[in-house]
Amino acid sequence: MPKTLFEKIWDSHVVAEEKNGPSLLYIDRHLVHEVTSPQAFEGLRLNKRKVRRPDLTIATEDHNVPTSDRSLPIVDQISSIQIKTLEKNCKDFGIQLFGIGSPNQGIVHVIGPQLGITLPGSTIVCGDSHTSTQGAFGALAFGIGTSEVEHVLATQTLWMEKLKPFEIKVEGKRKNPFAVTAKDIILSIIKRIGTAGGTGTVIEYRGQTISDLTVEQRMTVCNMSIEAGARAGLIAPDEKTFDYIRGKKFTPKNFEDLVDDWRENLKTDSNARFDKTFSLDAKEIAPQVSWGTNPAMVSDVTERIPFPEDFAKDDLNQKNAAEKALQYMDLKPGTPITDIYVDRVFIGSCTNARLEDLIESSKVVKGKKVSPKVRAMVVPGSQMVKKQAEEMGIDKIFKDANFEWRESGCSMCLGMNPDILGPGERCASTSNRNFEGRQGVGGRTHLVSPVMAAAAAIKGHFVDVREMDVN
């Protein structure tokens, strides 16, 4: 029977199966960070269990670490304890940790691929919903809760109900691929299918537009699958994927043999059936800016803030949600998006803090200055990204323009480390969630691509990056 890529990966990892019921799924790689793991290790200790496969488990510190000078101690005592707890847990259970001070430290979904841990056809879990990022390599990668983290630590397996394959096809050539980015593709998709459009599914992104993307751009697309409610996002691996993994720290010794197998097998069969299909023409996609408090509340940069009444014909709840969102965001319907001024700009997060994101946004910044009313920061996704960017002089472009150039971590994405918005502050952010309070109590988040964020930093308000002079 013809199968989708998802079904092939799933079927090859089922250890045991109940008839028409749940499956016990083998997990190839388990990534661990400081925030969602302490109770899991505590559970192992209480029950006198070991970590079943410490060799398949890798840890880093990313969520609560400060992104300021790494030679200074962590001021926040509770964060410091959480970090020390992970260090002790990794030592006690024999797990490799890339912590603060390691040249391999970084956001878990950035370092996995950079280290060659993320492999096509594998199952990857982490106590973090944005694990979906790693589906860009043709891996089945998804976020889990702390109880499941403990279960995987103890057994290297998970009980799951089979997810449903959802095809999202993006065809056509983008008119301006510099300005219309992977972020705009995924925001456009979420705008159309909604925050629950993918619930219970694994999305496979297909079509010419997706094939044309670089591997790092594909990671941006897969990253936000969870924002559409899907557990994971997938893209079939190709030569670009294999090139990205070749020669990394953990790349397997028999890599070329594996590539032969992946090339042959890791694709959806031509007449396989998806439970759901959605298509989008890349020519319709413009640079996106979110105006509300969930990632489906998004407009083209050329549009105006919508009127809540426009939603009423579909659903009264949507109208009420839009009203509430505009109130929180302090925005008036009918305002051009380009009239929205920002206080802060954040280029970072597992969505958009890889080398290419920094290279592309630096082209907007080069030779210009950040608006005097804006505080702008760049937070590389990992120490490796930071080093590579510095070797290319990217840091200098940002620093010359008055951007802060910081150490790697989740930073201002989630409001749990010192990088937060103040109440009422408005931010152009390359992160993934614009929920109320996400970046700090009362903070107002506008999700955008790195080039759009860079443009907003320079002008002080949103601008259509297609109209900017770019170096």
Next chain:
Amino acid sequence: MKGNVIKYEQDNIDTDVILPGTYLKIHDYSELAKHAMEGLDPNFHSKVKEGDFIVAGRNFGCGSSREHAPIALAHSGIKAVLALSFARIFYRNAVDGAFLLPIEIDEDTLKDISEGDELEINIDNNEIKNLTKNKKYQMKPFSELIGKIIAAGGLFKFNP
């Protein structure tokens, strides 16, 4: 089980409002509970009582995988969340640690239930009784895996 309703009719109640990120450093569950729903309703902690139910719209618990979200609700006293639908990681987290019951209801049921109503939930026959309004509703049955994890009392007691 019986309890009273705290109702938030909106969709997309996300894990960042259920438990804001800044509290993810806290390990003491009773301390976490003080901040439950803080991003949506700062009065939640003062009004919630042991045994209460939350009733809400679509896609409850969307966003992060933080198990702290159902933990904070459970340690506030919430025994079940009744919603039109749930984001899947929250849904699974809720039952894995036997924190609370995630119960899917239909739109008519959502409309009919009011703040403060006393409900009696019986998961053996998928029935919800509204004792205040003297009415009965049906809940969507749990899937096989979720039902078994609930019956076992959590993921670590579950054995298919």
